[in-house]
Structures are given as C-alpha cells and as structure tokens.
Amino acid sequence: MRLTLLLDMAADGFGDRILAGRRSGGMTAAELARRSHSGAALIRERAADSLVYLDVNGPAFPVALFAAARAGVPLVPLNYRLGQRQLDDLLAKHPNALAIAAPGALANFERAGRNAMTADGWLRETAADRGEAGEPADGDENPVAVVIYTSGTTSAPKGVLLRHENLVSYVLGSVEFAAADETEAALVSVPPYHIAAVANVITNLYAGRRTLVLEGFTPDQWLRTVREEAVTSAMVVPTMLARIIESAADRSVPSLRSLSYGGAPMPAALIERALREWPGVAFVNAYGLTETSSTVALLGPEDHRAALASADPAVRARLSSVGRPLPGIELEIRGPGGEVVGPGQPGRICVRGGQVSAEYAGLGRAVDDRGFFDTRDDGYLDSDGYLFISGRTDDTIIRGAENIAPAEIEDVLLRHPAVLDAVAFGVPDSEWGQRIEAAVVARPDADLDPAELRDFTLQALRSSKTPDRFWVLDALPRTETGKLLRRMVPGLVAQADSDERTAAPRP
Structure with missing residues (x-):
C-alpha cells in the first residue's frame, strides 16, 4: 500500500475540504490529488530518480511528498540551515534529482551544475494539467517514500530510508479515516526535514484535518495564528511551549482542543504549568524517531490529567514519561x-x-535477528x-563506575524557579573518570547563585549526582526542533571560562 492511496481516499471522501493552508485560499484534497499527478508527470519528464526539497515548510511540501510518491521516487527534504560544504556533500548523493529550493538556496544547485525551481515555480508547474500519472513502471511494490538525513551532530549525516509500508503502517495504526470534523485545523511549527513534518502531513490528511504551517516561530505569532485560524490542534517542541507560556502576550486559545509535544525532554514543571494555564486543552506527549516513522509511544490526555491530580508519587511521576507503546509497536x-x-x-x-524502518542508505537495516x-x-x-x-x-556520565543519566539532573535543575534551561555533562577527571558539571540559563530578571543552586540540587539528588560546578550561560545550543546540541556545550563553557579569566583583575 502506497501513500498515494491515502490521498486518493481523501480526495474521494472529502475532495472539496481544504486540507493544506489557511482557511482562505487553502488547497483542497482534490486539488492536492490533481497536483500530485501533475508533479509525478513532471518528475518523469525530467527522468529524475528523486525529488530534493530545500526550502521552508509550506504548501509546496505536501504536493512534493505525494508527487514523489506517485512517481515512485523518494522525496529528500534537506536541512536548509546546513553549511555549504555539508549541503554540497548531500546533493552529490542525488545527482539525478529534480530540485525545489528557496530563492537563496538556488546557488547550491548552480555550483553543482544543476537546475532547481523555487517553491512558487513548483506550484505553478503542478497547477498545469498533465493528466493522470499511471503506476511506476519499475514494479517495486514497496519503494522508498522519503529519505531523511539524521542531524549529524556527532558524525556525518546518515540517510534514513522510510518506505511506503512504514509510513502507511504508522498512519493506519494511529489515525481513524475521516475522523476529523471539517472545521478542525492543525498548526505545525517544524521544518520539512524533520519526521514530524512528514507525519503531520499524512496523518492530518487521512483524518480530514486542515494543516497549516507557521514557518517562522515566535510565541506571539503562534498565539495569534491559533486564534485567527481557529486552530484546534497543534504540535510544539518543549522550547516552544516554554516561550509560549512565558509570553507576556494574550495567551488565550479558545479554539485549541489538543496540544502534542515531543522532540526533546519536557521539564515536569513546564508541563504542569501548561496544564494549569489551559485546563480545557488535551495534552499529548509523543516519543518517536526518524527510524520509526515518528511516534512509537504516547502519553495521552487522560494520563496527563490523572498524573496532575494524583497524590501517588508513582502516578504523578508519569508526567515525566512518554506514555505507553502504540498498539502496533512491541x-x-x-x-x-x-x-x-x-x-x-x-x-x-x-x-x-x-x-x-531502521534502514539506512548504503548500510541496510539495523535490526537484530x-x-x-x-x-x-x-x-x-x-x-x-x-x-x-x-x-x-x-550522553551517559560515568563517574566512579556509576552510570548517571544527565536527564535526571536536568529535571531537578529545571524545577528551580530561576532556571530557564539546563544541561548536565561529564568532563574528564583523574580521580573519578568523569566529574559532573552543569550549564544553566537564568530566567529573565532572575539572579542565579551557583552555591544556592548546588544546595537546591542536593535536596533532590545524592552528592554523587550533584554537579561539582555550575556555569551560567546566555543560551544553550539547540536546533529549531528543540534538540539539545550537547557536543557544543563544552566549547561554550570553555569560552565562558576564558572570558571569565580574561575579565578577572590581574595581580
């Protein structure tokens, strides 16, 4: 079963319903289906073996996803924030691709001696009637639908191969067809090269829910969009939720019924505050990976409410969990x-x-027997x-042969009223193998005393898990999806140490 079957079901079942974009001028299911045929024909005309997408999220992205699927070639969304050398290396892996790129990214293809069209150009091309594209001639019953490159924060990016059966299995196991009312709308604030962007397109389409994208996230713009577009569900990463809850703007969200989050650990104090801020919103914590086609475990709305209301420490602790595995997951x-x-x-x-999937380009599947x-x-x-x-x-810190999870320390630090963000990490130590240090970001207008922060941590953790030194930084390095770039923290700390030494008075 291919992704195009999901689109064809939507076009047959609710073809006139707007499924992509804003209420005014959005794209209907029938139009998306027509454009997917036109895009597939274009891909075949160009004899392309893949469709590279190097731009922000927007209406061109779902058209690209389904056009590639109908043509039987993979969609390859690339990280537009990568440097020139990294992009050149990735583009070299797809020499016969048809390319869609932001105007400022066209130079990357010119350097490689290849042409690319803008997202606007792609939408113009796919508006043309090229007839219905037939089934791919290669006969592959389960081709690769999407190739997503890992972030490469510790090594060269690997291409994760997501086949049609992986993505369709995820949709059928987690969404009921046409379950959404025609007034429902989902707000997505993740870039197209993240698995959550792909998952949101296909699950919302199958449910019959309109999807709109906020390309440049700010808490004020997010809140305004929710109200102006009558958004009923949304997905954020923890750093986004923190900024929304901290915003001085109007935080009312009368239309919002559900909010899902994931991509990084959610501080317990933050989700508790959000639950109290929006008591009528159903919160969902989703845990998954690119290799698993998105979510494999879910903490649902009832779990959130039960944990918040419970006096039982074991039940209360579940606010820090990611819930239970989905029905199709072992x-x-x-x-x-x-x-x-x-x-x-x-x-x-x-x-x-x-x-x-657990399948990588050139490496095969990384599964056991x-x-x-x-x-x-x-x-x-x-x-x-x-x-x-x-x-x-x-990321595990090994101190004196004891394995210590940084997340346990970070969760305690984030409960301090003056701490906005935190990371714990190990540094080499001649006696213990590693010693623990932590870097924290203070909330606006808050004073952080490292000695007081150490005492606060000691109250919750034994001394062997309490950081030996605390650093106060302006910000921690995170991706736009909230993933902490741990490898960059020691360098920031070293720079802070150097600045501190430079600023110190000389004898």
Whole structure:
C-alpha cells in the first residue's frame, strides 16, 4: 500500500475540504490529488530518480511528498540551515534529482551544475494539467517514500530510508479515516526535514484535518495564528511551549482542543504549568524517531490529567514519561548483555513493528535477528508499562563506575524557579573518570547563585549526582526542533571560562 492511496481516499471522501493552508485560499484534497499527478508527470519528464526539497515548510511540501510518491521516487527534504560544504556533500548523493529550493538556496544547485525551481515555480508547474500519472513502471511494490538525513551532530549525516509500508503502517495504526470534523485545523511549527513534518502531513490528511504551517516561530505569532485560524490542534517542541507560556502576550486559545509535544525532554514543571494555564486543552506527549516513522509511544490526555491530580508519587511521576507503546509497536528494555529486563530496571529501548524502518542508505537495516531496532535511547518501564526516557546512551556520565543519566539532573535543575534551561555533562577527571558539571540559563530578571543552586540540587539528588560546578550561560545550543546540541556545550563553557579569566583583575 502506497501513500498515494491515502490521498486518493481523501480526495474521494472529502475532495472539496481544504486540507493544506489557511482557511482562505487553502488547497483542497482534490486539488492536492490533481497536483500530485501533475508533479509525478513532471518528475518523469525530467527522468529524475528523486525529488530534493530545500526550502521552508509550506504548501509546496505536501504536493512534493505525494508527487514523489506517485512517481515512485523518494522525496529528500534537506536541512536548509546546513553549511555549504555539508549541503554540497548531500546533493552529490542525488545527482539525478529534480530540485525545489528557496530563492537563496538556488546557488547550491548552480555550483553543482544543476537546475532547481523555487517553491512558487513548483506550484505553478503542478497547477498545469498533465493528466493522470499511471503506476511506476519499475514494479517495486514497496519503494522508498522519503529519505531523511539524521542531524549529524556527532558524525556525518546518515540517510534514513522510510518506505511506503512504514509510513502507511504508522498512519493506519494511529489515525481513524475521516475522523476529523471539517472545521478542525492543525498548526505545525517544524521544518520539512524533520519526521514530524512528514507525519503531520499524512496523518492530518487521512483524518480530514486542515494543516497549516507557521514557518517562522515566535510565541506571539503562534498565539495569534491559533486564534485567527481557529486552530484546534497543534504540535510544539518543549522550547516552544516554554516561550509560549512565558509570553507576556494574550495567551488565550479558545479554539485549541489538543496540544502534542515531543522532540526533546519536557521539564515536569513546564508541563504542569501548561496544564494549569489551559485546563480545557488535551495534552499529548509523543516519543518517536526518524527510524520509526515518528511516534512509537504516547502519553495521552487522560494520563496527563490523572498524573496532575494524583497524590501517588508513582502516578504523578508519569508526567515525566512518554506514555505507553502504540498498539502496533512491541517494545523491550534490554540490559548490558542484551537480556530483557523487568519493570523499573534501566536499559536500552528496543522496538519492533511495521512502521519501524531502521534502514539506512548504503548500510541496510539495523535490526537484530528478531527484527528489533536499538534506538540507542536509555530508559525503563514502570509496573504499568509507562516508558521513561533517561537519555541517549552516548550522553551517559560515568563517574566512579556509576552510570548517571544527565536527564535526571536536568529535571531537578529545571524545577528551580530561576532556571530557564539546563544541561548536565561529564568532563574528564583523574580521580573519578568523569566529574559532573552543569550549564544553566537564568530566567529573565532572575539572579542565579551557583552555591544556592548546588544546595537546591542536593535536596533532590545524592552528592554523587550533584554537579561539582555550575556555569551560567546566555543560551544553550539547540536546533529549531528543540534538540539539545550537547557536543557544543563544552566549547561554550570553555569560552565562558576564558572570558571569565580574561575579565578577572590581574595581580
């Protein structure tokens, strides 16, 4: 089953309903289907074997996704924030691609001796009637639908191959066809090269929900858009939610019924405040990876409400979990020797299911002999099957042979009323192997005393998990989707240390 079947079902079931863009001038399901045929014909005319997309999110993106699917070639959304050399390296992997690029990015293709069209040009081209595109002639029953390159924060980006069956399996396992009312609208604030952008296009389309994109996020613009477009559901990353909740603007969202979040750990104090700020909004925490076609575990609205209202510490703690696996997902926590461990015991999170791709360009599938994918995330399940994420395996701090999850320390730091953002990390130490340090960002107009912050941390954690030194920075390095760039933190700390030494009075 291909992605185009989802679009054709939508066009047949509610073809006149606007599914992409704003209420005024948006694109209907029928128009999106027509454009996908035209775009597929164009791809074939150019003899392209892929469709590269190097621009911000917008109405051209869903057309590109379904046109590529109908043509039987992959869509390759690239990170427009990458440097010239990185982009050149990625573009070299797709020499026969048809390309869509922002006006300022066209030079990247000119350097490679290739042409590209702008998003506006793509929309003009796909408005032309080229007839219905037939099935691809290659006979591949399950071709690659999308190639998403990993962020490459610690190594060269790898191309994750998401096949049609992976994405369709995700949709069918998580969304009911035509479940949305025609007045429903979803606001998306993630770039097109993130799996959440792809997932939002296909799930909202299948449900019959209009999707609109906020290309440049600001909390004030987000709040205005929710009100002006009568947005009923939205997706944010934790850093966005923090800025929205901290905003001095009008934070009323009368139309908003549900808010999903993910992409990075959500501080418990922040979600508690958001639940109280918007008591009528249903909150959903989604955990997933590019390799799993988006969400594999979900903390639903009732879970949020029950945790907030409960006096039981175990139930209350679930606000810091990512909920329970989706019905089509099998999940195991594995110990150091690969053995499956029981509730409350930490280990590596491994998943299996139809939506799990775990396939990389040139490398094949990274699954074991039982079909399980090692996410390289550490975590544990509680006695009721709620999943708690401890962090990436590579981020673990090893102090005196004790494995310490930075997330545990960060969660405590973020509960301090003067702390806006925080990261804990290990630095080499001759006695302990690593010692713990932390960098924090102060809330506006707040004073942070490192000694007082250490005492605050000690009240919640034993001394072996309390940072030996605290750094106060102006900001932490994060991607636009909220992912913390841990590898950059030591450099910022070193610069802060250098500035501090330079500013110190000389004897």
